[in-house]
Amino acid sequence: MTSNNRQSATGQAARTCQFKMVLLGESAVGKSSLVLRFVKGQFHEYQESTIGAAFLTQTVSVDDITVKLELWDTAGQERYHSLAPMYYRGAQAAIVVYDITNADTFSRAKVWVKELQRQAAPNIVIALAGNKADLAAKRQVEVADAQSYAEENGLIFMETSAKTSMNVNDIFMAIAKKLPKTQDTSNANGGRGRSNDGQSITVSRTSTQRVPGDEGGCCGGNTSFATRYKFDIKQSKINENDHQIETKKYKKTARSHIQVLCNGAIACLYAIGYCCKTNYSGLSLPIDNKHESSIYTIGFLFTTACCCGDTLASELGTVLARSNPRLLTNPFRVVPVGTNGAISFVGCLCSLLGGFIIGLSYIIGNSIFCRPDHMINTSMINNIQLLFYCTVFGLVGSSIDSILGATLQFSGYDREHNVTVQKPGPSIERISGFHILSNNQVNILSSLLTSMIAIWILPIIMV
Numbered sequence: 001m002t003s004n005n006r007q008s009a010t011g012q013a014a015r016t017c018q019f020k021m022v023l024l025g026e027s028a029v030g031k032s033s034l035v036l037r038f039v040k041g042q043f044h045e046y047q048e049s050t051i052g053a054a055f056l057t058q059t060v061s062v063d064d065i066t067v068k069l070e071l072w073d074t075a076g077q078e079r080y081h082s083l084a085p086m087y088y089r090g091a092q093a094a095i096v097v098y099d100i101t102n103a104d105t106f107s108r109a110k111v112w113v114k115e116l117q118r119q120a121a122p123n124i125v126i127a128l129a130g131n132k133a134d135l136a137a138k139r140q141v142e143v144a145d146a147q148s149y150a151e152e153n154g155l156i157f158m159e160t161s162a163k164t165s166m167n168v169n170d171i172f173m174a175i176a177k178k179l180p181k182t183q184d185t186s187n188a189n190g191g192r193g194r195s196n197d198g199q200s201i202t203v204s205r206t207s208t209q210r211v212p213g214d215e216g217g218c219c220g221g222n223t224s225f226a227t228r229y230k231f232d233i234k235q236s237k238i239n240e241n242d243h244q245i246e247t248k249k250y251k252k253t254a255r256s257h258i259q260v261l262c263n264g265a266i267a268c269l270y271a272i273g274y275c276c277k278t279n280y281s282g283l284s285l286p287i288d289n290k291h292e293s294s295i296y297t298i299g300f301l302f303t304t305a306c307c308c309g310d311t312l313a314s315e316l317g318t319v320l321a322r323s324n325p326r327l328l329t330n331p332f333r334v335v336p337v338g339t340n341g342a343i344s345f346v347g348c349l350c351s352l353l354g355g356f357i358i359g360l361s362y363i364i365g366n367s368i369f370c371r372p373d374h375m376i377n378t379s380m381i382n383n384i385q386l387l388f389y390c391t392v393f394g395l396v397g398s399s400i401d402s403i404l405g406a407t408l409q410f411s412g413y414d415r416e417h418n419v420t421v422q423k424p425g426p427s428i429e430r431i432s433g434f435h436i437l438s439n440n441q442v443n444i445l446s447s448l449l450t451s452m453i454a455i456w457i458l459p460i461i462m463v
Helices: 031-040 078-088 103-119 133-138 143-152 168-178 217-244 257-277 294-315 345-369 380-408 439-461
Strands: 002-007 013-025 053-062 065-074 093-099 125-131 156-159 201-210 330-334 411-414 419-421 428-432
Touching: 013 031, 013 078, 013 103, 031 053, 031 065, 031 093, 031 125, 031 168, 053 168, 065 078, 065 168, 078 103, 093 103, 093 168, 103 125, 103 143, 125 143, 125 168, 143 156, 156 168, 257 294, 257 439, 294 345, 294 380, 294 439, 345 380, 380 439
Parallel strands: 013 065, 013 093, 093 125, 125 156
Antiparallel strands: 002 013, 053 065, 053 201, 411 419, 411 428
């Protein structure tokens, strides 16, 4: 704990105390949801698993004392257990969370309590939170059992619901009241702190949130972006490998060689057709309604624009977007990241960027690798038009892919593992679509349809 004095509006010295608090518990018990509800007053139906740990702060007031809580929300996966001591070391408070609908998480919570009592600071304040109280009909852990265990071990105990906000503020407030305000925690001989039941306490929602790599400065934004992208990929792999989950069942962020082949197959066929049509002469023929080779050029370019636009929307859009996407077939419905057919404004911009990159690459490639005498009737106006249409079709192709994914490809949510899945199952909550096409089949079909639309329209409108 750190403490400093400042002058209040009444002229009296107002003290500020800062405490470190860690949340521990099994994966999917709702630790992140509790923190989000307490700090921002929000609840996300689909909350992705935490990777490593997340850091937030919240300020509360106890009489004339301002208490700043540094909240460390840790990952619950077993593979992260070895990292836990790094987060609860030096903590003055801890909340051990379990799911009242899962008796195994309660057993695991007891293990966390024993570990804290054995290895954490001797004066640490520990609270036990039985989360998901709104699902009392599915209860596996009785209130009396948890209450009895908490009393035996000197724990604060409450059942909470991040969804309805039941007791969420109360459990944090109970901890804030119990934390010692007059003693520096560097004194290892201190007790658990005195009771402050008679004090008044208020919450000020002036929170901050920080993730590793988000320190600002000239490079802070890039570092944060790279860290979030790496975590996004890592999270998918972790979720798939944990509990021996079938890899093909879960939507992955990283592209496999099969996906790359499916994305490029149609474009390769158009490229081969163009070479055959021009007798491998290396000529760069214009796109118009006079040259039959235009069909193959358009097919190649706009198939690639479709694939690049969709890839950037999937990979960059999910990282850069600040909120969950919406379903294309129902824009009013918010869905979890990874849902087939989900779109966002940032994702649409990424799709346009993908198409722009393909158009620009084609123009630059022609100017560098094609001899001037081989570039027949290729004007600047033609290039500008081509760049514009490639940009537009990056979004068009990505939208076609999303429509097919939202209707002909199954998307579901596995609440046990907090991941989006692509195959139905007994414990899977359906989000959208039917299990007709696979992801690779959707990629091939969307790129083919995009090229066919472009071949039909562009020769007519290109100057």
